[in-house]
Amino acid sequence: MPELPEVETSVRALKPFEGKVLENISILNPKLRWKVDTKKISSIENLLIENIFRRAKCIVMQFKNSFHVLHLGMTGTLRIQDAGNNRTEKHDHLIFHFHDKCFVFNDTRKFGYFKILSIEEYKNFDCKLGPEPLSKNFNAKYLEDQTTKSSAAIKNLIMDQKVVVGVGNIYANEALFTAKIHPLTKGSHLSHDERKQLVAAIKTVLTKAIALGGTTLKDFYTPEGNKGYFKIKLKVYGKAGAPCPNCNEIISKIIVGQRASFFCSSCQKIS
DNA sequence: ATCTACTCCTGATTGC
């Protein structure tokens, strides 16, 4: 399931398309999380991609007067093909055509979306999102401002894209384990040290996952068709009943904010 | 204002 590292991996694979001309986009199925604007998309013709980058969990293509925003949802993947290759697969929804290549957006569960935004609309979209976790704007002081008065569980807070972007369920679990913080700890109950450790843990976990090409559970492959290798490094996610890698206590599973949460009841005490 | 619960979707897995 694409979280920040998976999206980052996808963006890196798309970098060769920078400076190329997007000739047009085929719509195989407009019914994604939000119905794609077929009229707007069909009006596109030969636009030069100036920049491709990641913002939160979105792949953003920047053009002279617009931004294309693609969210992979939970099961979205991209597949790069030669232009002459007309092969399609089940759940292919959009095809971005270039002179000699194309890339295909495939999303089984249709939780992803694709939007074309004006510069103004993009600014508005961007400013509603929290800071990038790997930027220096995401630090202990910032996290303190965001959590010190909150009664919500810290796990819900770090998964809130207004607080910090890109941290989904897998990495939230891993980061809390690394920082030795119980997922149900209220934001206001965190100590100064815990906030510091949590910020550091989020950065470390995400950086390592990016280096390994993301996490492949069932769904994620890079656009070149490779698996992400972070899964073998997961310490608690999906490991209920297994021994804690630190202390051998059995890993517990609870539901926090409707999401499966894994932790070690010995290493991660509520404070 | 803040927080929680529900909702969309499909396929794999589990249960009877």
Place this chain on the structure above:
DNA sequence: TGCAATCAGGAGTAGA
């Protein structure tokens, strides 16, 4: 064996 119920979860939204 086969069909049905359950689970997975990003993030918008409705409701508390």
